[in-house]
Amino acid sequence: MGPGRTTLVPPPGAASPVRHPEAPAPGTLLGPHYDQCFGCGEGQPHGLHLQARAGEGVSITAEFTVQPAHQGAPGLAHGGVLASALDETLGSLNWLLRVIAVTGRLETDFVRPVPVGATLHLEARCMGIDGRKIYASAVGRIDRPDGPVAVRADAVFIEVKLDHFTRNGRPEEIKAAMADPDQIKVARAFEVNP
Numbered sequence: 495m496g497p498g499r500t501t502l503v504p505p506p507g508a509a510s511p512v513r514h515p516e517a518p519a520p521g522t523l524l525g526p527h528y529d530q531c532f533g534c535g536e537g538q539p540h541g542l543h544l545q546a547r548a549g550e551g552v553s554i555t556a557e558f559t560v561q562p563a564h565q566g567a568p569g570l571a572h573g574g575v576l577a578s579a580l581d582e583t584l585g586s587l588n589w590l591l592r593v594i595a596v597t598g599r600l601e602t603d604f605v606r607p608v609p610v611g612a613t614l615h616l617e618a619r620c621m622g623i624d625g626r627k628i629y630a631s632a633v634g635r636i637d638r639p640d641g642p643v644a645v646r647a648d649a650v651f652i653e654v655k656l657d658h659f660t661r662n663g664r665p666e667e668i669k670a671a672m673a674d675p676d677q678i679k680v681a682r683a684f685e686v687n688p
């Protein structure tokens with residue numbers, strides 16, 4: 495099936511996701527996977543600074559507080575920023591699977607506007623795996639883990655090899671990330687199983 499026609503629901507026969515035996519325990523804060531990541535990096539002043547935690551099974555919870563730099567309409571979060579928060583939370587599932595994967599398709603429902611200052615409580619879960627395709631869904635609620643639903647997303651991530659990043663990324667950043675003496679940081683920048 496071509497990418498444009500790929501369903502976001504795991505096909506019959508898709509495998510159940512398996513949490514990697516060395517995945518961090520439920521409740522563990524994952525920390526940024528890359529300092530310059532727009533979603534979670536501490537080196538991005540206007541980034542989301544999203545904080546993700548390992549959940550049970552192959553699931554993630556995350557929080558992100560909407561800042562003035564994230565506005566679309568006056569006082570409200572930009573839809574693309576909310577999609578980024580969903581993408582980042584969904585992408586963090588790959589760390590629990592210890593699979594390197596990139597977003598192939600992300601479909602977002604915007605259910606309620608999210609004001610500046612609100613904290614989005616996100617939860618993502620892997621729904622199934624079919625070959626290189628990883629199916630996952632996420633929801634974001636306002637101000638509380640059981641608050642009103644503001645956004646939902648369904649996505650398919652595609653497993654890639656490390657060379658996806660080394661071939662396509664800009665050499666300056668690749669070199670700098672690779673040169674970090676902390677091997678876990680190097681691995682996580684590229685979402686590689688250390």
Ligand SMILES: CCCCCCCC(=O)SCCNC(=O)CCNC(=O)[C@H](O)C(C)(C)COP(=O)(O)OP(=O)(O)OC[C@H]1O[C@@H](n2cnc3c(N)ncnc32)[C@H](O)[C@@H]1OP(=O)(O)O
Binds near residue numbers: 586589595627652685
């Ligand atoms: C903690 C980490 C957080 C990270 C932040 C969140 C993650 C991101 O935002 S990643 C950045 C955004 N994504 C990208 O830049 C990806 C850009 N796209 C690409 O590089 C390529 O199109 C890529 C790698 C996805 C697929 O290319 P390629 O490896 O050639 O795939 P290909 O062999 O054609 O297809 C493999 C399978 O995937 C499916 N597929 C490919 N592309 C897509 C797509 N866009 N949507 C759905 N399915 C797709 C194909 O249908 C095929 O399925 P099947 O095996 O059933 O036939």
